[in-house]
Amino acid sequence: MNIARYEPRYSGLGLLNRLLSDEFDPLTRRTTDTAADWTPAVDIREEADHYLLTADLPGVNPDAIDITMEDGVLTIQGKRDEENRSETEGYKRYERIRGSFMRRFALPDTANGEDIVAETRHGVLEVTIPKHAKVQARKIAVKQA
Secondary structure, eight states: OOOOOOOGGGSSSHHHHHHHSGGGSTTTOOOOOTTOSBOOOEEEEEOSSEEEEEEEOTTOOGGGEEEEEETTEEEEEEEEOOOOOOGGGTOOOOOSOOEEEEEEEEOOTTBOGGGOEEEEETTEEEEEEEBOOOOOOOOOOOOOO
8 A cells, every 4th residue: 555645736636735835936946857766844944144955864874865956956865665564474554654855946046056055963964054134225326516
């Protein structure tokens, strides 16, 4: 039996639910990735000088995580290794999903894609995306002709 995630935004009030969801927020907008076997949970927090993206990736080797930034889109992809499991080892049910994953996020214009830093600790990936320094307004003198 396969377990499927319930997506309420695609039921009944489809369009209204999608409009009210985070789908139209530029930081959380993502593409549908049908090639992925599973989708890790992600939290995104905005601080004064950076964005912090936190993804749950338990059991994923840090060497198997690939993070790229291209055309304003941050892509996190990787693979959780398959385990050889058989009925003879006592397994009756498998709920921990294995295989590849991918998440994509369109970053806002304030994000500095050049200085992104990522680290993993205890199965949690933290991606720090700094913001561009704000350009200070300058006063322009008006000369009388």
